[in-house]
Amino acid sequence: MASVMSALRPLAIPLLALAVPLGFAVWAFPEGLSGIRTAAIVAGWLGCGLLLVSLLLMLREPRLAAWLGGLERMYLWHHRTGVVAYMLLLAHPLLLAANAFADSPARAWETLAPAAESWPVWSGWLALVLLMLGLALTFMRRLPYRAWRWLHAALGAAVLIGLYHLILLGIDEPVAPILTVAALILGWRAVRGDWGLAARPYVVASAHRVAEGVVEIALRPLGDPLVVAPGQFILTAFFKGPDFRGCGEFHPFTVSAVEPDDVLRIGVKALGDCTRRIQSIGPGVAARVLGGFGSFLAEPHATRQFWFAGGIGVTPFLGLLRNGGLIAPTTLLYLYHTEDDAAFLPELRAIAAATPLLTLQAVATARGRPDLDRLLPDAPHLIGCECYLCGPPSLVARLKRILRQRGVTPRHIHFENFDLR
Amino acid sequence: MRTLYVASTTAFWALVIAFWAAGTWAPHAEQPPAAPADRAITAAELARHARPEDCWMAIRGSVYDLTPYLPDHPSRPQVIEPWCGKEATDAYNTKTKGRPHSKEADSLLPQYRIGRFVPDAK
Numbered sequence: 001m002a003s004v005m006s007a008l009r010p011l012a013i014p015l016l017a018l019a020v021p022l023g024f025a026v027w028a029f030p031e032g033l034s035g036i037r038t039a040a041i042v043a044g045w046l047g048c049g050l051l052l053v054s055l056l057l058m059l060r061e062p063r064l065a066a067w068l069g070g071l072e073r074m075y076l077w078h079h080r081t082g083v084v085a086y087m088l089l090l091a092h093p094l095l096l097a098a099n100a101f102a103d104s105p106a107r108a109w110e111t112l113a114p115a116a117e118s119w120p121v122w123s124g125w126l127a128l129v130l131l132m133l134g135l136a137l138t139f140m141r142r143l144p145y146r147a148w149r150w151l152h153a154a155l156g157a158a159v160l161i162g163l164y165h166l167i168l169l170g171i172d173e174p175v176a177p178i179l180t181v182a183a184l185i186l187g188w189r190a191v192r193g194d195w196g197l198a199a200r201p202y203v204v205a206s207a208h209r210v211a212e213g214v215v216e217i218a219l220r221p222l223g224d225p226l227v228v229a230p231g232q233f234i235l236t237a238f239f240k241g242p243d244f245r246g247c248g249e250f251h252p253f254t255v256s257a258v259e260p261d262d263v264l265r266i267g268v269k270a271l272g273d274c275t276r277r278i279q280s281i282g283p284g285v286a287a288r289v290l291g292g293f294g295s296f297l298a299e300p301h302a303t304r305q306f307w308f309a310g311g312i313g314v315t316p317f318l319g320l321l322r323n324g325g326l327i328a329p330t331t332l333l334y335l336y337h338t339e340d341d342a343a344f345l346p347e348l349r350a351i352a353a354a355t356p357l358l359t360l361q362a363v364a365t366a367r368g369r370p371d372l373d374r375l376l377p378d379a380p381h382l383i384g385c386e387c388y389l390c391g392p393p394s395l396v397a398r399l400k401r402i403l404r405q406r407g408v409t410p411r412h413i414h415f416e417n418f419d420l421r
Numbered sequence: 422m423r424t425l426y427v428a429s430t431t432a433f434w435a436l437v438i439a440f441w442a443a444g445t446w447a448p449h450a451e452q453p454p455a456a457p458a459d460r461a462i463t464a465a466e467l468a469r470h471a472r473p474e475d476c477w478m479a480i481r482g483s484v485y486d487l488t489p490y491l492p493d494h495p496s497r498p499q500v501i502e503p504w505c506g507k508e509a510t511d512a513y514n515t516k517t518k519g520r521p522h523s524k525e526a527d528s529l530l531p532q533y534r535i536g537r538f539v540p541d542a543k
Contacts, residue, residue: 030492037493083422090433097440109444110528112437132430139423 009069013057013077016068021049021085028174034102040095047088048166051159052178054081055185060193060235060250060290071293072416079138082155086131089162093124120168127162130154145272146249156186196237196250199288200226204241205263207281211343213270214312215279216256218263219287225262226291230255230319233416234291236266238278241285247274250290254315256344257322264289267343269312296416301386305330306377308399310391311341316416317390318344321351321358331359331377335370335391370395372402379406389415460536464508467538471506479508479538486535508540 024045030038057068057078065071093112101108114125134155137143143151163179192198202219210216219236228234233254238246251274253266270276297320305328307317314334320326332352336342345362352360363375376382376399387403389396396415403413462477462484470477476488487505494501504512 079422083425087425087429090429094433094436094440101440101443105440105443105447107444107528109440112440113444135426136430139426 009067010073012068013073016056017050017053017077017081020053021046024049024174024178034099036095036099040092040099043088043095044092047085047092048162048178050081050085050088051162052182052185054078054085055156055159055182055189057081059185059189061198062291062293065293066295070295083135086135089128089131093128120165123161123165123168127158127165130158130161134158145274146247149249160186193250193290196288196290199235199237199250199290200224202236202264202287202289204238204281204283204285204287206283209279210267211345212341213276213279214341214343215268215281216265216343217268217278217281218259218265219289220261220263226264226289228255228258228264228292230258230323231297231316232292232294233316234264234266234289234293236287236289238281239286239288242282244281244285246281246285246287247277249274250288251275252293254312254319255292256315256319258319267312267315267318269343294416296390296414297388302328304328304385306382306385306387307332308376308387308389308391309334310395311336312343313389313391313395314344314348315390317388318348321348321355326355326357329357329359331361333361333363333375335363335365335375335395337367338364372398376402376406382406382408385412387413389413461539462536464538464540467508468506473502473505476502476505477535478504478506479540480510480513480530482510482538483530483534484536484538485530485533487533490529490533508538 025042028041028045030041054077057074059074060071065074068074097108097111100111114122134152137148137151138155140148159182160179163175163182166175167179201222203222205218205220207215207217226234231254233252235250236253237248237250238244239248240246253268255264256267257265259265268275268278270279296316307330309317309332314332317332332348334342334345334348336345339345342362342364348360348362352358361375363370382403385408387408389399391399400413400415404410462479464479467477467479467484470486473491474488476491477484477486479485487501491501
């Protein structure tokens with residue numbers, strides 16, 4: 001039964017993304033209208049359903065994440081459903097105008113023109129423009145995370161205004177419950193995810209620098225500890241402490257160890273304003289922790305393994321090694337710029353020396369792009385292996401491409417993407 | 422995803438501009454001639470057309486046969502259908518928290534006009 005559930009888990013989100021919008025469209029399917037007007041209304045309901053699924057997929061609940069195949073997967077589909085919903089909602093007014101075009105071009109424009117309309121249409125336009133601006137900002141990678149997060153939240157307002165647009169049109173019977181559900185999901189995320197009501201209180205027990213711009217922090221629980229495995233990731237926010245003031249934002253960090261007294265260790269690399277500030281953290285700082293998320297290394301395989309780590313991406317592998325989790329011959333290819341910024345390198349060398357099943361290949365790549373063609377094993381050495389990748393998205397993308405070229409099938413390539421934007 | 426966003430947004434605004442250009446510069450269609458205004462329709466006659474498949478309404482002194490328009494009305498049927506067979510000027514003027522219908526709606530009405538409303542006729 002558990003294996004059937006595990007096999008069905010990858011289908012959970014696609015099925016949800018089909019069932020909800022199709023359910024809306026079937027329920028609200030108009031009868032007796034022209035084909036184009038019917039298409040316009042169906043596009044609106046499909047977009048509305050997909051937006052609701054997109055909202056659900058932004059919740060940060062460990063149990064929900066486990067049912068739906070992981071938080072990373074939820075965020076991937078949050079983006080996909082959001083963009084497809086946006087495209088359907090763009091089509092909605094255009095199809096309404098196209099329907100009126102048969103009467104006259106002037107009437108088609110009057111259908112779209114906000115100046116000729118009132119609040120029911122203005123609210124539709126407002127929602128669409130907010131959605132447009134919110135998505136544009138979502139794609140701006142250079143925006144600081146804190147500003148990005150608040151601007152991204154405008155998309156939630158767009159969803160609520162879009163649903164209110166339907167109520168103003170007099171379609172309140174099916175929409176009022178949908179609006180309530182959407183508001184509840186947004187509130188749930190804000191209260192439990194962003195304000196941290198669902199998070200457990202921890203305190204920093206110790207912190208020590210493990211490389212240039214990388215600190216390993218030990219977190220001691222102040223109440224019931226989280227159920228977390230090494231290699232999973234947790235969302236952690238740091239607050240006030242002696243001589244330290246955290247930014248209070250939840251960021252994902254990999255668990256590098258779980259100690260017998262439930263102390264968690266995480267590796268934090270200085271990648272932005274908040275994580276740069278964390279480099280100077282000390283004992284006594286209050287923290288709140290959500291998790292654990294991710295099943296990257298959760299199912300150990302007895303077959304030969306290749307692990308590919310880029311920079312701080314070595315942390316989940318270290319977590320597994322510290323836990324003594326090796327059951328098959330394993331090669332760890334660890335790529336870093338210089339030995340100064342290679343986190344945990346001395347410890348990894350010591351573990352490799354004491355672990356016959358582990359072969360460590362530590363490679364300094366300087367500042368250029370690593371020559372992966374040369375560094376990766378040949379096809380005969382890769383076929384039949386399980387390949388695990390963790391590192392910057394561009395490196396993981398290149399690794400995936402080369403592994404596929406060398407005959408490794410997708411089901412033998414496992415990777416984790418930390419980008420929760 | 423980014424490419425999809427950029428392509429769909431660009432296409433959307435291109436089509437909005439195309440609708441604006443066509444609506445502004447295309448020759449305006451002749452308004453359908455209104456029915457003769459002299460036919461008096463009483464409240465009793467109006468009330469006999471109170472079903473969605475035979476729906477007359479009195480609005481601002483005129484009577485309109487809105488049967489063919491009902492499926493195109495944006496709101497759910499329960500909003501408009503109860504006004505079939507009735508004097509609906511108040512409902513028409515106070516849609517959406519007191520706001521009247523749009524100019525577009527005003528421009529649609531004449532083609533459905535079938536006479537003038539005579540509320541007190543016996």
